[in-house]
Amino acid sequence: MSSPKSATVEPVNPDLAPIEQQAAGFEAVREARRSETAEDYVELIDDLIKAMGEARVVDVAARMGVSHATVNRILARLSKEGLVNTQPYRSIFLTEAGADLAQQSRERHRIVVEFLCALGIDEATAERDAEGIEHYVSTETIEAFQTWTGKLAK
Amino acid sequence: MSSPKSATVEPVNPDLAPIEQQAAGFEAVREARRSETAEDYVELIDDLIKAMGEARVVDVAARMGVSHATVNRILARLSKEGLVNTQPYRSIFLTEAGADLAQQSRERHRIVVEFLCALGIDEATAERDAEGIEHYVSTETIEAFQTWTGKLAK
DNA sequence: TGTACAATGTAGCCTAGGCTACACATTGTG
DNA sequence: CACAATGTGTAGCCTAGGCTACATTGTACA
Numbered sequence: 001m002s003s004p005k006s007a008t009v010e011p012v013n014p015d016l017a018p019i020e021q022q023a024a025g026f027e028a029v030r031e032a033r034r035s036e037t038a039e040d041y042v043e044l045i046d047d048l049i050k051a052m053g054e055a056r057v058v059d060v061a062a063r064m065g066v067s068h069a070t071v072n073r074i075l076a077r078l079s080k081e082g083l084v085n086t087q088p089y090r091s092i093f094l095t096e097a098g099a100d101l102a103q104q105s106r107e108r109h110r111i112v113v114e115f116l117c118a119l120g121i122d123e124a125t126a127e128r129d130a131e132g133i134e135h136y137v138s139t140e141t142i143e144a145f146q147t148w149t150g151k152l153a154k
Numbered sequence: 155m156s157s158p159k160s161a162t163v164e165p166v167n168p169d170l171a172p173i174e175q176q177a178a179g180f181e182a183v184r185e186a187r188r189s190e191t192a193e194d195y196v197e198l199i200d201d202l203i204k205a206m207g208e209a210r211v212v213d214v215a216a217r218m219g220v221s222h223a224t225v226n227r228i229l230a231r232l233s234k235e236g237l238v239n240t241q242p243y244r245s246i247f248l249t250e251a252g253a254d255l256a257q258q259s260r261e262r263h264r265i266v267v268e269f270l271c272a273l274g275i276d277e278a279t280a281e282r283d284a285e286g287i288e289h290y291v292s293t294e295t296i297e298a299f300q301t302w303t304g305k306l307a308k
Numbered sequence: 309t310g311t312a313c314a315a316t317g318t319a320g321c322c323t324a325g326g327c328t329a330c331a332c333a334t335t336g337t338g
Numbered sequence: 339c340a341c342a343a344t345g346t347g348t349a350g351c352c353t354a355g356g357c358t359a360c361a362t363t364g365t366a367c368a
Contacts, residue, residue, distance in 0.1 A: 015205045017281070023219030026194070029286045030356085033187075037325080040180070051169045058345060065177030070326060072347065077324080089333055089346060119298045127171070129295050132183045136286025144273045184326085191355080212315060224356060226317065231354080243316060243363060310368095317362070326352080333346070338339100 029136065036135040039105040040064070041074060042083055045092055046102035054091040108134045108142060115145035118152040183290065190289040193259040194218070195228060196237055199246055200256035208245040262288045262296060269299035272306040 016022075044063055048055035057075070061068040075092065078084045083098035094102060112134045116126035137145070170176075198217055202209035211229070215222040229246065232238045237252035248256060266288045270280035291299070 016201060019216050021278075022217045025282045025285050026217075027219045028282060032286055034324090047170060056345080057347090062173050063176045063180075065181045066325085067327060068346070069328080069348080073325070116295060116298075119295075119302055121295055121298050124175075125292055125294050128179050128182060129290060129292050131179050132186055132290025133287050136283060136290070138279055138283050140279050141270060141273075141275055141283050144270075144275050148273055188354090210315080211317090220355085221357060222316070223318080223358080227355070312367095313365090315362100315364080317360105319360085320358090322355105322357075324354085324356100326354100328351085329349085331346100331348075333344100335344085336342095338341090 032135050037074060038078060038081065038083060039101060039135060040131075041078060042094060042098045042102040043105040043109070045084065045094055046099065046106070049094070055093075056091050060092070105134070108137070111142055111145050111149070112137065115149045118149045186289050191228060192232060192235065192237060193255060193289060194285075195232060196248060196252045196256040197259040197263070199238065199248055200253065200260070203248070209247075210245050214246070259288070262291070265296055265299050265303070266291065269303045272303045 041060070041064075044060060045055040048059055048063075052059070057068050057071050061071045064071065075084060075086055078098070079086050082095055083101060085093045085095055109130055112130040113123075113126045116129060117123055121129070195214070195218075198214060199209040202213055202217075206213070211222050211225050215225045218225065229238060229240055232252070233240050236249055237255060239247045239249055263284055266284040267277070267280045270283060271277055275283070
């Protein structure tokens, strides 16, 4: 290496965050990413059941924009994790845990969208951004969003 | 299936978004996810170079909270994509494209953090949340954040 | 100068989540 | 009732990004 230095030490330069803190942050993001798929799927399945009476693989695939093979693979995982109940050639059902997660996800999603709209962002963009954002927002931030949506609305 | 229905058609129930629009949204999120790793790495590498004079695999690994093997694998991809220059056993350099990307990422990151802080969120939380959020925020929303940070600061 | 140690590189394994191609079920209809 | 069409399941391949274990290189110092 160009200059040997002792080892992985705290920065001489104070511009950088503490190592452990930064690493924990990235780990938290990776953790959030892991649950993202599950949240998106149970939320969509719940929407479909509410709106159409049932959730079918073909509809989930169309709305997620993926192949039905991908949906099947993910459903197998969600089933293993106790979020959905599936039987061959039957439509998809949420377990109680799955329904709870869907409910929470929908709520977070709603809060984020409403907040973005309160900032003056058009609804379509707010929807798109919320889809990506909602999984990475801490409880504190969600609460702040809620508070500010009320304040900005006046 | 429990009720046959014709096929994947527009919802009878109007609660659901149009299929193509929803699918495009999820596709956009997947697209953003693909560039997320690249952005995080070039930003970190740039930070390390600025703060310590060079970016080494061992430091990147410590700060990302992953093994050095993972860093090497990702550096190989970034190198293939023209974002970094690496030579065996030498420290890591950014290409011009990599430096540009780092600059943009840092800017987005800063805007998001400042906005969250303006909402009253403590800086540590703002930093953590920004790490996840910054990759999924549209240009419109970034601009709105900037505008509101000014307004809220008064 | 040799050698131990730290850093880097590499191989191989894993999960997640994409895909296509092909196999099998279900169901509406001729 | 049979069969075509649609939906569902499965196999196999790919990339990304985790890991551990082991090999190799560079550097510092005894």
